[in-house]
Each structure stands twice: as C-alpha cells, then as structure tokens.
Amino acid sequence: MDASNEQTTERTDLQRPLVDQKSPSSDVGLESILTENSLPYRRRVYLGACIELKILLRLALPAILVYIVNSGMSISARIFAGHIGSHELAAASIGNSCFSLVYGLMLGMGSAVETLCGQAYGAHRYDMLGIYFQRATIVLALVGLPMTVLYTFSYPILLLLGEPEMVSYMGSLYIVGLMPQIFAYAVNFTAQKFLQAQSVVTPSAYISAAALFLQISLTWMTINVMGFGLMGISYVLTISWWVIVMAQILYITSSQKFRHTWTGLSWRSFHGLWSFFKLSIGSAVMICLEMWYSQILVLLAGLLKEPALSLDSLSICMSVSALSFMVSVGFNAAASVRTSNELGAGNPKSALFSTWTATSVSFVISLAEALAVIASRDYISYIFTSDADVAKAVSDLCPFLAVTIILNGIQPVLSGVAVGCGWQTFVAYVNVGCYYIVGIPIGCILGFTFNFQAKGIWTGMIGGTLMQTLILLYVTYRTDWDKEVEKARKRLDMWDDKKEPLQN
Template sequence: MGISDERTDLQRPLIDPTDSERKPLKDVGLESVLTESSLSYRWRVYLGACIEMKLLFRLALPAILVYLVNSGMSISARIFAGRIGGMELAAASLGNSCFFLVYGLMLGMGSAVETLCGQAYGAQRYDLLGIYLQRATIVLALVGLPMTLLYTFSYPILLMLGEPKTVSYMGSMYIAGLIPQIFAYAVNFTAQKFLQAQSVVIPSAYISGAALLLQILLTWITVYVMGMGLMGIACVLTISWWVMVVAQTLYITTSRRFRHTWTGLSSKSFQGLWSFFKLSAGSAVMICLEMWYSQILVLLAGLLKDPALSLDSLSICMSVSALSFMVSVGFNAAASVRTSNELGAGNPKSALFSTWTATFVSFVISLAEALALMMSRDYVSYIFTSDADVAKAVSELCPFLAVTIILNGIQPVLSGVAVGCGWQTFVAYVNVGCYYIVGIPVGCILGFTFDFQAKGIWTGMIGGTLMQTLILLYVTYRTDWDKEVEKARTRLDMWDEKKESLQN
C-alpha cells in the first residue's frame, strides 16, 4: 500500500461522503476528530482546525462588531457635543470618562454569566441558563443602585478633583442624563452573554447596529431641530441603550429558539445571590483593572515635562491601540464561549484545542496589525492631526505601540479562556501584581527618575502586560483540562442541589 493509499484510509472514518455509515466533516464533533485513533496526529490537527476556525470566526466577527458599535455610540455623542462648542465637548468627554467606571464594572460583572451559562449550555442543562440570566440581572441592578448616588453627586465630586467649575457643572448635567443607562447596562450585558453562551451573536450585532443608526438620527434631531444641546445628547444616548435592551429582551422571550433556555421568570433566581455576587466581583475586578491600566498611562503623561505633546501623542497611540484591541476582545468572547461550552460538554481535548487555536489566530492578526503600523508609522498620526511635532512623537512611540498591539493579541484571549474556566479571581490577583505592583511603578521610575518620559512610562506598562501574559500562558499550558471538566460538572451539580456556594 502506497503513502497516498494510506492517507486515504486515514481520512475515510470521518470525511468519506460516499460511505453511508460515516459522517461528513460538518457533522463530526471536534472531540470526535481529536480522539479518532485511526487518524494521524497531523490529520487530527488539520481537521480539528477546520472545524474550530469555522466556529471561532462565527463567534468572533459579530462580537467585534458589537463592541465597535458600543464604543461608537459614545464617540458619536462626543462628536455632536463638539459641534455645539468646545465647552460642551469637554463636558461630554469628562462625563464619558467618569461613566467609563460603571461601563467597566457592569461589563466585568456580566462576564460571570459567560462562565456559568457557557458551561451549562455545553452540559445541555438548558434550564439553568434562564435562571443565571435573571440572577445576574438582579445582582448587576443592585450594584447599580450605589452608582446612581455617585453620579447624582458628580458635581461636587468633580470640583473636589480640581476640575473647572463650568465644565464640572455641564459634565454633571450630562452624567445625570446617563443615570438610567446604568440599569440598561445591567440588562444588556447579561443578555449578550446569555446569547453568546449559545453561540447566538449575529442578532446582537444587528440590534447594536440599528441602535447606533437610531442614536445618530435622534441626536441630530435633538441638537439641530429641537435645540436641546448637551442634555439632549445624553438622553438620546440613554434611550438608544434601552432600545437595545428592549429588542434583546423581546428576542429572548419570544423566539422559539430559546424555548429550552428561557422558561420564564423563576423564584430560583433569587437564591444564592451572594455567591453569584462573589463570582461576578472577581470578573469585575479582572476586567476593570485591565481597562484602567491604559487610562493611567494617559494620566501620568500629564505630569511629564511637555504634557501637551505627550498627551497628544499618547492619545493618538491609545486610539490606535483601542481600535486593534476591539479585534482581540471579539476573540476574547469567542474563546470564552468555546472553552466554557466544551468544558460543560465534558470535552477536555476540545477545550484545550479551542484555547490554543483562538490564541494563535488572534496573535497572527495582531502581528499583521503591528507590521502595518510600523510601515505607516510616519503617517498614521495625520489621521488625527496635522501637527508635525505630534507626528514625530507618535512615530517614535510606534515601536512601543506595536509591541503593545502584539501582546494585546494574546492577553485578552487568555483572559477569555480564564472566564470560560471560572478563573476570574485568580486573574484579578495576577492583574494587581503585574499591572499595579510592577508595571506602573517601573514605568514611573523610567519615565520620571531616569527621564525617559513617555517612552519610559510605556516601557513599564509593557513590562506589566508581558509579565501577565507569560503567567497566563504558563497557567494555561499547565492546566489539567480533565480536572477543569470535573470542576464545571461540580459547579452545575451544586446548583441543582440548591447549595449556596459556586466554585471558582
């Protein structure tokens, strides 16, 4: 028998369409491919990659669109505010920056639903998904209550922080119009995770896109027709988020697609709220520490010798980094769903394969982005400004930005794997150590003590991110996926037994 004949025989158990007793590749599960002893290792990897890549991109691409649209809503609000006047733009920017705290908190706490819903769906315990959705919404709404007090008294808080009186007043009025948006976050993020756990992401992308178009239209009417100014912009932004909430709620509660995962309101959702809060708090800390890390870089830049030039160049670099980061966040969501689904289904090999496939694909994309950036390093800043000095400063920072983009292609995906496995609390501790005990202090020493300015601060930040990425890579590499399957099964069994604790 020749080599070609042997290869044909190796393929036949899975992909021979002429054999009525065999399944075509599209109907073969990933775990079946990876455990098929009649296939060589090379063919198992190849066929597994074909299956996984299709699943991965089907999840990641709509998720990227959703996150881009969500960011675009706040950006469009700032654009309209800038058309009114410079003071209104400053107030809207200040308001959005302050509200970023709540956004990160709600997004982080909503990530706990990814772990539980994803594993329950993979284990075919469909009735638990609706209960987790309701419980998460209750917990996030309760957390939102003290946030309303914080933003109700935003004016004196902003004055205490040293902001100008006029900007503080206008910013506080803008924030007041966004208060109902807190509770829209509570419902929207949990609903998105509920849908993502079932690999239903395209409807969320359609809903978010429609909400963005509606927001732009209504904002134009309130600003240019009704003359409502800054408060009108804030109210429309809040209404747009609630439109997304209503649309997603109707889709979940009325579609027969979710007849097994949404069975109506249940009193069980009020059980174990404290245990769910602890798991959600770990997720919130993990996400918030990551989101605030880059913001601190910008704040430190304001203390350098030439703060205007440093802030302008860093702001441009952060905008480019944020755009590329959205791609990684999409793969973060996809990796979380795939990992949790496979663990819940009791497929350790598939969970491992999904983890490394998502990490590799995101790394390759980020590497391509970094190379494109370096080739256009002398021109990229002219998208934002025509200042030659800023362009030169941005060009000098581009190598640091390129390294950051590459690391951001790996680290968020590993964080998504951590969410899928339920490691949020562990990753939160890692983030504190790497970012705030190592990264920021080293950046301050290099930037201020050794006078490397923005390059020194950014070097410290890169060091913290690199350390965190290496730790997550090592932990993921050393993970016993069979034990993770058992942990996922135990977590679901404990809920069925109505016990209070949820394993981490």
C-alpha cells in the same frame, strides 16, 4: 401508544436547541477526531483546525462586530466632541474614562454568567440558563444603585484627582447625561452572555449596528440642528444603549430558539443573590483591573505638562487601541464560549485545541493591525481632530500603540479562556500584581521622575501587560484539562437549583 409518542416528542424537543443554535459540541465531532490515535498527528491537527476555525469564526465575527459597534458608539461621541472644540474632546475623554469604572464593573460581573451559562449549556442543563440570566441582572442592577451616587459627585472627585477645573466641570456634566446607562449595562451584558453561551451572536450584531447608525444620526441632529453641544452627545449615547437593551429583551422573550433556556420570569432568580454576588466579584475584579489599567493612563495624562495636549493625544491613541481591542474581545467571547461549552460537555482535548486556535488567530490579526497603525501614524489623528500639534503627538506615540495592540491580541483571548474555565479570581490576583504593583508604578517613575511624560507612563504599562500575558500563557500551557472537566461538573452540580446550596 400516545404516551410513547409524547415521550419521543419530548426527547426530540429537549435536543432541538442543539440543532437550532448549532451547538459546536453536537455536530462536528471535534473531540473524536482529536482522540483518534489511528490518524497521524498532523492529520488530526489539520482536520481539527478546519472544524474549529469554522466554529470559531462563526462565533467571533459577529461578536467582534457587537464589541466594535459598542466601542464605536463611545468613539463616535469623542469624534463629535472633538469637532466642537478641544475642551469638549478632553471633557468627553475624561467622562468616558471615568464612566469605564461602572462599564468594567458590569461587564466583569456579567462574566460570571458566561462561565455558568456556557458550562450549563454544554452539559445540556438548559433550564438553568434563564435563571442565571435573571439572577445576574438583579445583582447588577442592585450594584448600579450606589454607582449613581458616586457619579453624582464626579465634579469634586475629578478636581480631587488634579484634573483641570474647566475639563472637570464639563466632564461632570457629560457624566450626568450617561448615568442612566448604568442600568442599561446591567441588562445588556447579562443578555449578551446568555446569548453567547448558546452560540447566538449574529442578532446582537444586527441590533448593535442599527443602534450605532441611530446614535450617529441623532448626535448629528442634536449638535448641528438643535445646538445641544456636549450634553446632547451624552444624552443620545444613553438613549442608544437603551435601544440595544430593549431590542435584545424583545428578541429573547419572543424567539422560539430559547423555549428551553428562557421559560419566563421566575421567583427562583431571587434565590441566592448574595452567593451569586460573591461569585461575580472575582469576575468583576478581573475585568475591571484590565479596563481601568488603560483608563488610568488617560487620567495620569491630565497631570503631565500641557495636560490638554497629552489628554487629546492619548485619548486618540486609546480610542484606536480600544477599537483594535474589540477584535480581540470578540475572540475572547468565542474562546470563552468554546472552552465552557466543551468543558461542560466533558471534552478536554477540544477545550485545549479551541484555546490555542483562538489565541493564534487573534495574534495574527493583531499583528496586521499594528503594522497598519505604524503605516498610518501621521494621518490617524485627523479622524478625531484637525489640530496639527495633536497629530504630531499621536504620531510619536504610535510605536507604543502598535506594541500594545500586539499584546492585546493575546491577553484578552487568554482571559476569555480563564472565564470559560472559571479562573477569574486567580487572574484577578495576577492583574493586581502585574498592572498595579509593576506597570503603573514603573510608568509613573518613567513619566514623572525621569520626565519621559506620556511615553514613560505608557512604557511602564506595556511592561505590566507583557508580564501578565506571559503568566497567562504559562498557566494555560500547564493546565490539566481533564481536571478542568471535573471542576466544571462539580460547579454545575453546586449551582443547579435542584441541589442548590445557596440558601446555606
């Protein structure tokens, strides 16, 4: 009798994560509604939309807050720098643009965890989530070591790229203060993906919001009370990222929600590091190529006529674009979680429905954001600087910014679907072709050869983004979701430690 009770208790405990963390696959019956042929098609779509929107917004809204706050930390640093002086704003913009290299690398490599953890959670293979988390953190930390060497030589590298000497020097000092962030990224992004795969996003939002408040308060003190200037801004930004990391780790290790997915540190996490590195490279290339694309626009601006004006106006537009982009990235995270969970659970119709629901909602929101940007085009720059010339330059660029925001309402969500399905390598090839073979060369020709300056560079880049978006739309439309379910099952079998081929 006692043995029977213990077995019953054990089975109940194994299912408890689904209840505690409100796994979408377990309690809503989306797949059963979508496959119920006795219901009219419109009725199925309506009921499915009601269910999916509730799940999607529950995931996306806290994720949006997390990404907006994380982006807001960088933007607030630029705002403080801009109110010190125009050279400080240019230096902070160049520094953040250069540092996006490691940000994109870490975020991209962390996306491999998103695919594996999301599909493992949907398939109820809970014990592997903590192993994937630890394994990815180790790999990302090792990758961060050579990046510190690269940033040590940021000053000569910026000069080699043709940036102004004063901006290069001040930018390199700013980067030195950011270097400890590299290892904060290594832990933060893997922890975020670990939590997101289990539909736990709200605590990260609270942690990030508290860190932003701390950063703004400390930055004001370092500038106005201590007089540290630009270096104080970068040091506080680094401290704030480490506050986020420590709070996330404390939450994961102390909460009972993760008693089945986090079982403590394990030597198993050191197995197959090279294989995990190779898996994450596709994710890294996909994300990096996307993030560097817009940052190259800022770097190219330093080579135009009146580089300080071009850098200031473009960096302001990129900051607004990045803020809008974070909304789409929130839906990117939600789409990735939903797709990977449903594929892991063997629900092809739910995966398909989640994909198009997230894309449609994100597009509508981005359209509203673009209209707001056009309406405020003459005033938006004064958030960052009081310079009238910069304000006029930003106003002239706002139509390009609006088009970029609309495209960014679709493309990141489809990239999230790609992560959920494990298509990172394919999307990386698409990004290379669209961004670096089409977008940047056309932008350089229009900007430098035809002397359209920043508008020409941005036009070329919009063309590359449009091409990539159309390709992803077509590929997603043509996807056989039943085959994706089978691929997810095979992927989990391959990466399960009980059947692990990683030692081969």
